[in-house]
Amino acid sequence: MSLSPTPRSTITRLRERARSAQGDLYAVLDAGLVCHLGLVRDGAPVVLPTGYGRIDDTVYVHGSTGAGYLRIADGAPICLTVTHLDGVVYARSVFHHSMNYRSAVVHGTARAVTDPAERLAALRAIVEQLSPGSWEHARQPTPRELAATAVFGIDLAEASVKVRTGPPGDDEEDIATGGRWAGVLPVRTVFGAPEPCPTLPPVDVPAPEHVGAR
Amino acid sequence: MSLSPTPRSTITRLRERARSAQGDLYAVLDAGLVCHLGLVRDGAPVVLPTGYGRIDDTVYVHGSTGAGYLRIADGAPICLTVTHLDGVVYARSVFHHSMNYRSAVVHGTARAVTDPAERLAALRAIVEQLSPGSWEHARQPTPRELAATAVFGIDLAEASVKVRTGPPGDDEEDIATGGRWAGVLPVRTVFGAPEPCPTLPPVDVPAPEHVGAR
Structure with missing residues (x-):
């Protein structure tokens, strides 16, 4: 299945970086931990980082019912962006410096x-x-916790995916001139060793598989 | 010097996470590689990832003069957000799951x-x-390249900084009940080994210090 572009989800700049399969969209979304959510408040944009989750063709965000930005969200136009930085692209020219990314x-x-x-x-x-595995491991939400939580869904019908991979796109003259390094410095997001909560009795519960093996 | 909050830059939710020193703002901005830029287009928000740089109290972004989103930017309200994810916070309850971050x-x-x-x-x-060091190492922009590049500045007068650190904030009852792991899984952004451009002669130029030692 392919994404059906609308005017605002059609990539006009650097079209060769556009991806059009629904699977590409799922892959970028499913690999992320944080999204950046855009709303319009008093005519001005507001961009806030938050967690999210996807079920089929809906992406969900949540927040406290006391959060100001969520009070304005229902029925409002919204933009949800997920970006993975994969590399710093060093070119022979500053002009062709770039990033490898999926967004x-x-x-x-x-x-x-x-x-x-x-x-x-x-x-x-x-x-x-x-935190995969946490829903089963942790205590489920109480009615009171649920009442304090606002949940919003955003349909994935209108979305664009952009990917850059590979080496810099230097000009032929700069390649011929030589003498300058060019290439990619990969960027990765990694997990460190789990840090147990100080309130956890030392021998009570070791970091379970779903945390320690991540 | 401290940030002077306006209504929209005043953090109303989880105020204990707010930071108010100008230095905190600089630190979060200076540690980043990608920002998320919010604009309003036809009444709807658009959030796009891009590079940026700071000089004193101005943050700059750039793009091709052919990029649609930049054509609408001059004089327009804008929001620029930089987020660092520092950890996944595992709590005893799903409700208290969180992230450690600086934004x-x-x-x-x-x-x-x-x-x-x-x-x-x-x-x-x-x-x-x-890419620290690249401006000196790489070829400087030509007049033609400069003409193809749009640059925008955004004043840092109105900004907010939010930081979460430390272990989960579980409820006393859940701590007392025991039997569930809680803690933080640190998240870090790391660089891999430089990947030289295939067009680079193998013995021509090794990865210079500003790339290889990053």
Whole structure:
């Protein structure tokens, strides 16, 4: 299945970096931990980092019902962007310096999720995106915790995916001139060793598989 | 010097995570490689990842003069957000799962930079933010390359910084109950080994210090 571009989800700049398969969109979204959520408040954009989760063709975000930015979200136009930086691209010219990356930009309308079953599934997807295995391991939400949590869904119907890979695109003259290094410095996101909570009795529970083996 | 909050740069949710020193803002911005830039297009938000650089109290972004999103930027309200994910916070309850992070949100107006000296300084700052040492090592921009590049400055007068560190904030009852792991899985961004450009003669130029020792 392929993404159906609309004017705002059609990539006009560096088209060769555009990806058009639904699977590419899923892959970029599913590999992320943080998205950047854009809203319009009093005519100005606001961009905030937050966690998210995906179920089929809906991406979910959540927050406290007390969070100001979520109070304006229901029915509002929204943009959700996930970016992975994969490398710094060093060229012979400063002009051709670049980044290798994968990014997904989702344009849509925030829909307040009120159905209890969908809310629970969305929260599970958000927790599992950040910390796979946690939904089973940790204590489930109470009615009071659920009441304090706002959940929004955004349809993936209108989205674009952009990917850059590979070496720099230097000009022929600069390549011929020589004498300058060019290439890619890979960038990776890695996990360190788990740091147990100080309130955890030392011998009570070791870091479980879903944390320690990540 | 401290940040002077305006209504939109005042953190109302989880105030204990707010930082108010100018130095905190600089530190978050200076440690980043990618920002997420928010603009309003036809009433809807657009959030795009891009490089950036800072000089004193201005943060700069650039792009091709052919890029659609930059054509709408001059004089427009803009939001520039930089986020560092430092850890996944595993709590005993799914409700208290969180992230450790540092984020800066800059609200402002995009100013098209036209002065040649400021443009060059801004481009240098952007290149050096992504790849320190490259401005000296690589070929400088030609007049034609400069003409193809749009540069925008955003004043740092209106910005907020938010930082979460430390272990999860579990409820006392969950701590007392025991049996569940809690703690932080650190997240780090690391560089891999430099990958030389295939067009580089193998013995011509080794990866220079500013790349290899990063």
